[in-house]
Amino acid sequence: MGKALACGLATVDVRQVVQRLPGPDEKVVALASTVEVGGPAGNAARVCSTLGVGTHFVGAVGRGPLAEVVRRDLAASGVAVTDVAPAGFEPPLATVLVTEATGERAVVSRNAVGTTGHAPLTEAALDPLLDGVAAVLVDGHHLPAALDVARAARDRGVVVLLDGGSWKPGLDRLLALVDVAVVSAAFALPDGGGLAGLLRTGPAWVAASDGAGPLRWRSADGGHGEVAVPEVEVVDTLGAGDVLHGALLAHLARHGTGDLPAALTEAVEVASRSVTQPGVLGWA
Known part of the structure; x- marks a missing residue:
């Protein structure tokens, strides 16, 4: 079994469970609150490590109180960290409201918008990072680092998985280095084309999730199909897509x-279990 590496965004999520979302100029009292690391790559790294695969996170972490939350929670899950943050960087803060009755979440976050000047990942730095790694995840955030990692992984024959939550400028360059792309229902290429169009950008396998609906997949050899999503009692949908990608990263590293x-x-199946419990790792 090989190790795994997740490259991309880590946030600090302030999660509040509410009976209903507030209206304009209204205050509501939270039923529960948590503060923990989030972000597609950050969460996927924690899930992959929790599933027993040695995992390394590469992304912008920085210094300060918010950065310490990221480092604390990744370390608690056994995830090693390589920081590529520019000087003065603080992880973005995500405000998450989870509606108690449905488990649906509303999220406000700046993500990596406007972040420049990432520390370069040289060949000398990438060699030890990818030593023993069998699968890499990139989420399209912090694109300079993602391109460095994906290119080096491709050169070494390491599987590259994309978590495509939404289209981002420059993602075409990253897709050319990807083997497997799993995107959300909200993901759309600038010129359209669906999964068939996504295949033409470079990956050999592509898939699209759709919440409780079936996950559809296609392959470059003409294969296609669907994976049914089990019916479960939903408590919290926050991070379900990240759990999906973290579990897939673990499988790719193993098999x-x-x-x-x-x-x-x-x-x-792992992602479906995750929504039955609060938080990204409540199922574990």
């Missing part, structure tokens, strides 16, 4: 790309 439909089925 490679030999049976992607089975890998997607396994990842969907």
